[in-house]
Amino acid sequence: MALSKDVYAAFEDVVGTEYICDDPVIMPSYHATEFAAVILPKNTAEVQSIVRLCNKHKLPFRPVCTGWTGKFAKGFLYLDLRRMNRIIEINEKNMYAVVEPYVISAQLQAETMKRGLHLNLKGAGSNCSAMLRGHGHLDQTTSGDDRNHLAIEWVTPAGDIIRSGSLGSSDEWFCGDGPGPSLRSILTSAVPPGVTPGVFTKAALKLYHWPGPEKFPIEGVSPNYSLSEIPPNFLARYFSFPSVEKMFEAEIKIGESEIAFELMGFNVAMVAANITTSNEEEERTFKRLSQEVQGPGFFIILAGNSAADFEYKKRVLHHIVSAAGGKSLAPLEDPRTEGILLCQCIRISASIRETFRPGGAFSSIPVMGQRDLTIRWAIGAGKAKEPLIAKGLIVDDGGAFFGWGVEQGHLGKTEIFCKFDPQNPTAKEAVEAWHNDQSARAFRERYFALLSGQNEEVGRGLSNYHLWWNKIQKALDPNRVAPEAGALV
Amino acid sequence: MGLEQYKGDMEMCCRCSTCKFIPMQRVTGHAYANVCPSISRYNFHSYSAGGRMNIGAAMLKQGMNYTDRLLDIVYNCQMCGACGVSCNYAMDMEVMEPIQEFRIKCVEDGKTHPALDKVIAGLRKHDSMVPPSGKRGDWASGLNLKDATKEKVDVLFHVGCLTSYDKNLQKLAKATAKILQKAGVNFGIAGDAESCCGGRAYQMGYKEDFLRQANKNMALIQQAGVKTVVTASADGYHAFKVLYDKFNLKGSLEVLHISEYIAKLIQDGKLKPRNKVGLSVTYHDPCGLGRLGEPWIHWNGKKIPGDRFVFDPPKVYRRGTQGVYQPPRDVLHSLPGVKLTEMTRIKEYAWCCGAGGGVSDSNPAFAQWTARERIEEAESTGAEAIVTACPWCEKSFSEAIRATGSNLKVYDLVELVEQAIS
Numbered sequence: 001m002a003l004s005k006d007v008y009a010a011f012e013d014v015v016g017t018e019y020i021c022d023d024p025v026i027m028p029s030y031h032a033t034e035f036a037a038v039i040l041p042k043n044t045a046e047v048q049s050i051v052r053l054c055n056k057h058k059l060p061f062r063p064v065c066t067g068w069t070g071k072f073a074k075g076f077l078y079l080d081l082r083r084m085n086r087i088i089e090i091n092e093k094n095m096y097a098v099v100e101p102y103v104i105s106a107q108l109q110a111e112t113m114k115r116g117l118h119l120n121l122k123g124a125g126s127n128c129s130a131m132l133r134g135h136g137h138l139d140q141t142t143s144g145d146d147r148n149h150l151a152i153e154w155v156t157p158a159g160d161i162i163r164s165g166s167l168g169s170s171d172e173w174f175c176g177d178g179p180g181p182s183l184r185s186i187l188t189s190a191v192p193p194g195v196t197p198g199v200f201t202k203a204a205l206k207l208y209h210w211p212g213p214e215k216f217p218i219e220g221v222s223p224n225y226s227l228s229e230i231p232p233n234f235l236a237r238y239f240s241f242p243s244v245e246k247m248f249e250a251e252i253k254i255g256e257s258e259i260a261f262e263l264m265g266f267n268v269a270m271v272a273a274n275i276t277t278s279n280e281e282e283e284r285t286f287k288r289l290s291q292e293v294q295g296p297g298f299f300i301i302l303a304g305n306s307a308a309d310f311e312y313k314k315r316v317l318h319h320i321v322s323a324a325g326g327k328s329l330a331p332l333e334d335p336r337t338e339g340i341l342l343c344q345c346i347r348i349s350a351s352i353r354e355t356f357r358p359g360g361a362f363s364s365i366p367v368m369g370q371r372d373l374t375i376r377w378a379i380g381a382g383k384a385k386e387p388l389i390a391k392g393l394i395v396d397d398g399g400a401f402f403g404w405g406v407e408q409g410h411l412g413k414t415e416i417f418c419k420f421d422p423q424n425p426t427a428k429e430a431v432e433a434w435h436n437d438q439s440a441r442a443f444r445e446r447y448f449a450l451l452s453g454q455n456e457e458v459g460r461g462l463s464n465y466h467l468w469w470n471k472i473q474k475a476l477d478p479n480r481v482a483p484e485a486g487a488l489v
Numbered sequence: 490m491g492l493e494q495y496k497g498d499m500e501m502c503c504r505c506s507t508c509k510f511i512p513m514q515r516v517t518g519h520a521y522a523n524v525c526p527s528i529s530r531y532n533f534h535s536y537s538a539g540g541r542m543n544i545g546a547a548m549l550k551q552g553m554n555y556t557d558r559l560l561d562i563v564y565n566c567q568m569c570g571a572c573g574v575s576c577n578y579a580m581d582m583e584v585m586e587p588i589q590e591f592r593i594k595c596v597e598d599g600k601t602h603p604a605l606d607k608v609i610a611g612l613r614k615h616d617s618m619v620p621p622s623g624k625r626g627d628w629a630s631g632l633n634l635k636d637a638t639k640e641k642v643d644v645l646f647h648v649g650c651l652t653s654y655d656k657n658l659q660k661l662a663k664a665t666a667k668i669l670q671k672a673g674v675n676f677g678i679a680g681d682a683e684s685c686c687g688g689r690a691y692q693m694g695y696k697e698d699f700l701r702q703a704n705k706n707m708a709l710i711q712q713a714g715v716k717t718v719v720t721a722s723a724d725g726y727h728a729f730k731v732l733y734d735k736f737n738l739k740g741s742l743e744v745l746h747i748s749e750y751i752a753k754l755i756q757d758g759k760l761k762p763r764n765k766v767g768l769s770v771t772y773h774d775p776c777g778l779g780r781l782g783e784p785w786i787h788w789n790g791k792k793i794p795g796d797r798f799v800f801d802p803p804k805v806y807r808r809g810t811q812g813v814y815q816p817p818r819d820v821l822h823s824l825p826g827v828k829l830t831e832m833t834r835i836k837e838y839a840w841c842c843g844a845g846g847g848v849s850d851s852n853p854a855f856a857q858w859t860a861r862e863r864i865e866e867a868e869s870t871g872a873e874a875i876v877t878a879c880p881w882c883e884k885s886f887s888e889a890i891r892a893t894g895s896n897l898k899v900y901d902l903v904e905l906v907e908q909a910i911s
Contacts, residue, residue: 019532023558026533028547029540031504040532066506067534082532087519106516114518126516127507215517221810222512222837223578279581280803348513352579356503358797392795420796423500427796 003036007057011039011077014049019083030080033072042083044153044161044201050079051199052159054481061481063199065101065129069361079199087111088202094174095207096150097130101200105130106347108205110215118210120148123415125351131203135366135413137345139406140255140263142208144413150176150204152187157197157477165204173204186472197473197482211261211303216343223277227339233304235314236338236345238271239326240297244379247296248372250324254300255408257320259313261303262345265414267400268293271329273354274344275337282358290398294327298404301345355419358395363431364417365439368448371405374414377447378403381416381438388418388434393427395419492549492594495587499546501580501798508538508572508584511838521833521866524571526841526859535562538572538584545591555600563595564602565855568692568846569776574809574837581798581806585781592694604851605693612698616684616705617650626680628652628659632666637677637713644669644676644750645715647706647729649722650685651880657887658880664907665721665747671910672759676719679709686720688728688777693847703728703738710742717743719750721903723775723879724845726782726813734785746778748878748902752816755823762909767826770900771872772817773863773886774839775879780809809837817878817902824909830870840866842882849885860889867897874898876905 002022003011011020022037030038036059041047047063054061054077062072063079072078085102092115097108105119106126112118120142122134135144142148151167151174164187166172168180176184187196217228230236241247247265254260272286302317304310321328331337344350355362365381367374378401388394395418403414418434420427442448443458459466477483510516511524523529528537535544541562548554566588573584595601608618615621628648637645646669652662669676687702706729710718720726726746733739745753754760774780786807790800814836821829834840843849843859864886867875875897877883886899 021533021558023556025544025554025556025559026535026540026562029533029535029537029543032543032547038533066509067504069504080532080534082534103519104510104516104522106510106513107519107522110516110518110522125505125507126513127505127510216514218514221812221814222574223808224810225512225514225578277808278803278806279797279799283797283799343514352503352505352507356501356505357580360501360503360798395796421798423497424796 003059007059008037010053011037011050014046014053015039015041030078031067031070031072034074035072035078036075038078038080040080040083044155047079047155047199047201048159048161050077051155051157051481055159055479058479059481060483063101066104066127068124068128081199084201089173090115091173092117096173096204097207098173098202098204099130100202101129101131103130104128105349109347112207113210113212114214116210117207118142119205119207120144121349123349123351125349126347130205131200135406136349137262137264137404139404139412140260140408143407146184146187148206149187150174150206152176152200152204153202154187154196155199155201157482158479197477211305216347218343225340225343226336227342230335230339230342233307233310234342235302235310236299236332236341238266238297238299238329238332239321240293240329241295241327242325244296244375246324246326247298248375250320250326251298251371251405252410253320254317255405255410257316258408259302259316260300260408262301263404264299264345265403266299267296267397267402268329269397269400270350270354270402271299271332271341273357274350275340276353279358282353286397289329289331292329292331297326297329299341299345301342355417358419359421361422362417362419363435364415365435365442366413366415367442368411368413370410371403371412371414372410374403374412374447375401377442377445378414378416380441384434384438385416385418388430391430393420393424393430492545492587492590495583495590496546496549497792497798498583499542499549499587501582502539502542502546504539504543506537506539507579508576510575511834512575512578515838517833521840524575524834524838524840526569526843526855526862527566529862530855530858531565536565538576538588541566541588541591542584545587553594553598555595555598560595560600560602563592564605564851565848566846567776567841567843567848567859569841570781570809571776571838571841574780577806577808581804583806589692593696596694596696601694602847602851605695605847608847608850609690609693609695609698612685612690612702617654618685618689619650619654622654622656624681625653625683626678628662629666629678629680632663634666635677637679637715638682638709640677642675642677642713642715644674644717644719645710645713646676646678647686647718647720647725648678648683649720649725649880651884652721653683655880655884658884661721661880661883661901661903664901664903668751668760668903668906668910672754674754682709684709686725686728688724688732689847691728691732692845699732700736703733703736707733707738707740716741717745719745719747721747722881723777723782724881727777730782731785746782746813746878748778748817748820749813751902751906752819755820760910762824762906764909764911765826766824766905766908768874768905769828769830769872770821770874770876771830771832771867771870772821772835773832773842773867773875773877773882774812774814774836775877775882776839776841776845778817778878779812779814779839780837782813783807783809783811812837820902820906821876824905827905830872832866832870834866842877842879842885844881844885849881856885857889857892860885861893864889864893864895864897868895872897874900876900876902878902
């Protein structure tokens with residue numbers, strides 16, 4: 001797996017001695033895989049030189065930012081993009097920010113909040129790259145996925161630098177679709193590495209109006225942070241409903257009325273995870289809150305642009321929720337808890353407490369599509385979790401799922417996961433089986449779900465897209481140096 | 490048990506990278522979002538807490554694989570604990586304990602750092618972490634202080650190695666003594682009989698040397714019949730308050746840092762700062778006083794088999810919540826003419842001064858790089874001075890200021906209090 005001395009030296013010439021390492025002792029920290037080496041480029045030029053060397057030596061590579069746990073093949077060159085961490089520009093007038101891959105969402109969000117702006121935070125957490133493609137809590141008002149990518153600077157697998165959208169014909173970042181090449185259908189990547197082979201070295205991200213304070217008035221010492229006061233014209237509530245149908249009815253109406261700053265189809269297990277500071281407290285809180293809800297529900301944040309706007313939104317919310325038989329979860333009306341959730345859902349993007357804390361791992365199936373349909377699928381996936389819960393193999397969350405609409409609409413994301421201890425082989429096996437079964441069921445029932453390793457089957461169902469994609473990949477990556485896909489954060 | 494007892498904790502690491510940053514809610518911009526000096530300086534993930542945890546877990550499975558790079562990773566860490574605070578905002582797992590145990594394992598296996606070996610040789614020979622210049626109690630000459638080993642006192646003032654021997658820092662010991670005298674405290678020092686607390690030796694991985702020092706100190710304290718120890722150094726505070734307790738050596742001894750004690754004396758009306766100091770300052774939380782100063786929590790239990798990483802009895806983690814943060818600030822607020830402006834990274838998520846974990850000895854350049862980052866952050870507040878509560882921080886900052894030509898001044902809290910009561 002090791003690079004020859006000459007090849008190593010060639011990479012060393014690009015980044016300097018200090019920024020490349022092939023000592024096997026560091027590899028466990030990089031996803032427990034025997035990489036050929038880990039290299040830390042500092043700019044686009046270095047990335048391009050590295051990629052060209054990879055082509056010359058037929059060495060596959062994989063770029064990664066902060067890097068959650070993931071699966072990697074042996075022998076790759078690992079591009080750790082940590083040194084590419086600059087905010088290039090925050091354009092307030094045109095409402096976009098240009099960043100390098102290792103700017104995390106928390107940093108960019110903090111900078112934009114000072115300017116009355118904010119951005120879509122991905123569900124992976126604000127500790128991850130701001131450039132990530134994906135979905136998150138704020139999808140209602142900030143959309144999701146590649147909709148937030150404007151112009152992109154991309155080092156292709158062959159080592160060319162492509163500038164998409166407006167950047168392709170000028171030095172402006174304002175548009176992803178032109179003037180200049182759009183390439184949106186190819187640049188649908190999670191960033192980096194995602195499904196687009198190569199490396200995204202800079203991207204312009206769409207910014208949105210932020211009606212809140214320049215920064216939240218946080219008090220307390222970790223992990224007991226709370227807000228000294230709820231910012232003016234902000235409200236956070238959790239509503240439960242008598243049935244899924246009623247919940248969806250309210251969700252749709254809230255979308256139509258465009259009153260929600262955030263609408264997150266949390267289940268109470270996720271609420272409990274977010275407002276507690278330990279596993280034991282979470283378990284107790286989940287049991288308690290489960291007794292207080294009447295059925296499925298969602299978490300909502302209202303953010304008024306003025307006192308009058310806020311009052312209007314509250315009245316509309318009350319009307320919609322009442323009509324659907326919704327009931328507010330009383331413990332969350334406590335301002336302290338409300339403040340914690342505001343921070344968790346706007347600044348943290350929840351994530352770690354609700355995924356990794358219980359057992360160290362989770363397995364997730366996200367399904368995109370029309371919410372009322374995908375919810376039906378998720379109910380089935382939730383029922384399929386029940387035997388695993390009964391056997392103590394996964395954390396008891398009541399078999400719940402979650403999700404939300406995107407852009408205030410009926411289309412959105414529905415997701416379900418199992419939290420488990422990856423050191424328990426029985427649990428791991430059971431969760432994998434659940435994941436495969438439910439993903440396959442989603443595909444059979446014609447929902448859009450990621451099916452790893454089943455591209456051919458999925459492709460046949462989707463106009464043979466996999467054949468076209470293979471051709472595109474071959475053209476982009478003639479030496480097959482960027483063969484891997486998958487969203488690493 | 491050593492490292493083995495933290496196998497489950499290390500395996501819990503999900504590699505989310507929060508250990509590299511201050512808690513996300515506290516991020517106020519692009520600048521000063523980093524919290525770990527090691528990953529910030531050396532960049533490879535292996536230098537982060539997450540990297541260290543994953544390496545530790547792997548080596549427990551596959552055996553220790555000592556290379557120069559591994560030892561570089563191990564010893565280029567200030568053991569400041571910031572990673573653990575950020576991780577433990579969301580996760581239930583030990584972070585600093587396995588990192589500490591990994592270092593102890595290295596030392597036990599003879600994989601030491603030559604510079605640290607030299608320091609420890611000095612400790613064994615002279616009872617000090619710094620080379621002695623004269624006698625340990627020389628700084629007190631002419632001050633007419635009580636000898637706690639011979640006279641009955643209520644409070645033992647443990648001065649610490651650096652303050653005792655460093656000519657530039659002995660002023661801190663003198664200021665502390667003056668403050669305690671002014672407040673009418675019946676205190677004494679151990680003078681030449683004082684020993685190193687051992688805390689820095691422990692952080693360097695030399696557990697046996699730490700234990701020897703701890704036992705020596707506790708024997709002196711018991712012989713003197715002292716019920717309260719006041720330390721001037723944050724490292725000393727961490728050792729007496731936390732580490733001695735961890736190893737069941739502290740007993741009922743009350744351990745206070747001088748900042749806590751002064752705050753109490755002011756509150757009780759025994760100390761009245763009246764003189765105008767007239768200074769705009771920012772305050773640096775020393776790691777040993779802040780997040781690492783959180784009391785030790787004794788716990789013994791077993792993981793409950795099943796889906797969650799939970800224990801019987803439930804495990805309460807030290808997340809940095811109970812460190813000493815407010816007393817030094819209260820003292821600063823009580824000083825006439827002192828205006829405190831906070832830095833971005835404070836309290837439980839403060840950036841380290843760079844001197845911890847033996848780094849000031851094993852890699853002075855890295856220690857200075859870390860200190861310069863803090864000086865820059867302090868300057869960004871517009872303050873005239875950075876105030877700390879530990880001589881190691883003051884030394885580290887002073888050197889950084891000299892090297893950079895900064896106009897920032899450095900004070901220990903006791904220096905300002907001394908001005909206010911003189």
